[in-house]
Amino acid sequence: MQAALAVYGPDRSGLWDDGDVALGCRLKRLLPEDRLDRQPATSADGRFVLVADVRLDNRPELAAELGISAGRLAAMADSALLLAAWEAWGEAGINRLYGDFAFAVWDGRARRLSLVRDFPGMRPLFLHQGRGWIGFASMAKGLHALPDVPVAADLETLCHYLLVMPRAGTNSFFTGIQRVEPGHITVVEADGAVRSTPWWRPPGKLPEPADPRELVETFRATFDRAVADRLRAVGPAASTLSAGLDSSAVTATAAELLAPSGRRLTAYTHVPLPGVPLEQNPARFGDEGPLARLLASRHPNIDHVEVDAADRHIGDDLDRRFYYAEAPALNLCNTLWISEITRQAAMRGQTVLLVGTAGNKTISADGLERLNALLYRGRLIAWAREAVALMRAGDIGIKGLGFWSLRPLITGALEERLSSLFGRRNLSLRDYSPLRPDRLERFLEDRPPEARGDNRVVGRNALDRVHQTLLVFPQQEAVTLSRKGMLASHGVDHRDPTADRRLIELSLALPDSLLLRNGQKKWLYHQVFADRVPPEIRLNRRKGLTGADWAERLLRAQAGLQGELDRGAACANARDLLDLDVLTTLPASLPDPATARGPVMHTYRLRMLRGLSAAHFLRRVDGGNL
Template identity: 25%
Template sequence: MCGICGKLDFTGSPVDENLLRRMSDLLTHRGPDDSGIYMRHHGSVSCGLGHRRLSIIDLTEAGRQPMSNEDKTVWMVFNGEIYNFAPLREELERKGHRFTSRTDSEVIIHLFEEEGSAGVARLVGMFALALWSEKTRTLILARDHVGIKPLVYYWDGKKFLFASEIRALLADPAVRKEMDLEALDLYLSLNYIPAPHTIFRNIRKLRPGHILTIRDCVLKEERFWDIKPWTPADTPDVSDFEETKATLFRTLEDTVRSQMVADVPLGAFLSGGIDSSVIVGLMARNASRPVKTYAIGFADMPMYDESAYAREVAAFHHTEHHEIMLSSREIIDTIPIVLASLDEPFGDSSAVPTYVVARETARDVTVALSGDGGDELFAGYRMYKGEAWHRRYCLIPRLIRAGLLEPFIRSLSDSRDNKYGEQIRRIKKFLRGAKDTFEERVFSWNELFSPESKKALLTDSYGTDHPKAKELFAAALNHLSTDYINRMLYADLKISLPADMLWKVDTMSMRHSLEVRVPLLDHRVCELAFTIGGEWKIRHGRSKYLFVETFKEILPQSLHNRPKWGFEMPISKWLKSDLRYLIEENLSRERIIRDGIFHYPAIKKLIDNLMSNRSDTSWQIWNLIVFQVWFSQYGKN
């Protein structure tokens, strides 16, 4: 795992070496073990590549980047891991290629020599990479199938820059810091900013499963992977159930085994949920010594503490278990550090506990496997049941729904602070999404600020006439002609998974130079998951039915029917107490009027509703706090 950056200049000027080093230095947390640069000037074209190394495989100098082929005509910087590098290397050696290291990185260069950019589709792993051909003066960028590793770029028609993080691009004074109003709308709508947008107008994220080619001042983006369309007739029937389970078990176990290869200490996150427990179980089956597992618990927050479940799984598989018990004060004290680390607004508050567990895990190991992706592939979230609930709800006469039930539910107070209030909040969210069309329902269940709320919130200068979030979801939901569950899962695979979950895990773990691997998101597992009909993913009211049935022999009995519980914080409670200062500092009348982005009366209403316990607006307030902290660092210039 590493940090990469680079610049391509078509003006005739050479790339500034000091700039390249500044960009690279801003990524030191991603690669503290080593650094390197490559620079070349070809007439009117100048190329510079920068790299920060986190050594994982082949810890010697031979693995240093930027890395080249034998005649030094192809150069590469690479971030990630390639899990099928061994068979690819054997194949390339038979064709005459000679290797100077044991790294997975070098395989990519020789594969490019053989097959060009088409070779990217043969890689199994997580990656963001840049390849420069001196012969053709062509730069190629590629990002892995589902977007596990980030890659951003800037282009003004003559100068092209890329990096693992936005902050590195901003090291160049030529990069204009203009806010993208469509991205602001996406952030308020979804709590994150999906690719290809970033909060900056001229900076873009390379979309997962895509290749970007730059040659002669022309950019060309093409997709190299996607879930193949299929029809309900292709889904396995009841007679294929056992065969599907066997295939899934075998495929995921092979994936886990391949991801346990490292020349540094390796362990696993263990939350006590189904997904991480399955990964740990498969690791235990394939390890020669006890697996190192890491879990955090909250001594004074029992509603959010899952350490007992993690402890049970650890005992079940005889792992070397590390339990990190934290107080709410320790989490609260970490929040300003996390907020200051964000180079674009990101409103998922679970970034904070993710940061903490990565920090503690990195004290002992360099690589950790996680269970991310299981909910998005096998229907673990409550939202996926929403469509079935809606169909039942519509059996109630509209007069009773609209005239009695809905006004009564709206009159109740909701809160994340207790289980009763949380149930009311969930019911309200379901009702808000009870729209006329499937696309409208799914989008409403994902929406943070409604169009009406955004209109009241944003000043005229910062609104947009072209909101993107709704059409983004509509396109994804209609990509596959299949059952509604898999259509929802595909939308999450393409939108929230890379932009929210994977971005969060990568960003928070790399702040501590910890590589996190996600076996469930091997693209072959993803492809298999989407050949399984939704009727086997949610069955008899049970989420992840087929997934649990497949792996129940390696799960403690208590997890077989355990409901989903997210990795969250009591943000509502804290905003009313310990974190109230964040509201006062960032959402004060004076600050809001001075910045000129939001209308203060709309913000005051959100705050009043939270403080009076009329409605839990904590996630919306947190979203705005995160934005304001980011704006104070990056937005004002």
């Protein structure tokens, strides 16, 4: 197992063996304190043994609670501090831990193994239950190294993934390998009994403030701490920077935090290929370079790098991704530029890449759910005030106002009829699904009766913003695996301040009035980042369209795409799951980049590329080549 996992931890290995129980560790040094790491870590009395993939972001607070002096803390790796916390509090102390972690603790006295993952699940952890034994590993590759663990794809999990369905349960992409769910602890008792329970629960709502300024400052301080904690590293930091709100906030804040110590930040922006047609969309713009340059120019310590990935082709690193990430990519267009930016960061010696993937749920939520909440609570005057202000600002039309105000009452079937009445058509699973038609119909029929008329990806219950936010994080399992793969292949750790648990909890607890206020959407964002993000970005009603040159890139990769789909058609599991009779014909009929948009994009960028990614994954799994 350790040999199989060496690519994820090349700097140090350790092993503890007590006969019928053994724990191993492969370490990748990412933090200054990692030079002190001596895992597996054993408690002074020998009762507990711990192995961990961990970055603790509240080291000072934990040390204070545990009575550990600053001098002693400076000599402790995060794993040692984690072990001290477990000795003091056991399972009850997990909620005191902030950061990214997946760890295992063996209790020799109770003969109990505890497997724990952070919320929202930034570090992976898997287990396999064999006959009379249990194994666990940070990646499935470690378990597949054991002769008793079969290598086979879980088609049901892959089906849900390809349809972008909410992720729940312990199934992984591999049959017989279970994941520890984000925010859960899985306990294996001496008699072999296994229980999995959530240790994390969403917070309650904060009361409506008489003066919101204190909450604004609290939010700003929480965000700044989230960014600062992710800058703790053994090498220079970088960030991704689009023309969007979230990466702009992350990049600007990181630059401000680094400036006093004279440190620099490299900000990478993906830009389209020069001189090629871009997808035309009145609500989007295809080149995010100019606005990204504007933000970077405000910070003398930002080195701005624009990346067009002109020498890369869609799908050119599928084998590499399979080996390191062990998961199919859902968006091969974005995978191309993310991997290229990571490669360039590694070439410059940068070990941390800050991203803002979760920001639209934690820092830049628009708050439109408040319209329904006000109606539901009978606050008609407040609803009318917000509705009028929104319409005067031009941020919503009468149809949008009705949608957000009455959304929980609109079923999927009714929404389809209303959309047709207004000359619109919602995106349906049938528009982009790469599954065989019989597979898709079976999936639709197996859904609960109340959902069968609803072909949307995830229904929006406008009344319950918390529920909708929490649906997003369990879906990010493949993102976590992708980042683990990037770390192994390039040595660059992707870190997301917008997914900090402290920030998630605060954003979930906030009253809706801080998100939609006096007709201004994203009110909190504008208050917090008014002095950091220029108005050209904050107030821009158009959104950037990353990968707007997708049609041209498909043409350049045409031969490779055709070859990969043809090879996938020879895989039995791929033929069983995917509509390869149609998918294999698509590369020969790629659209003209000058006219490609809308439904054409759904066919090629979504259906074809998702099908291709899944076919490659299944082909490699069936070959047993991990």
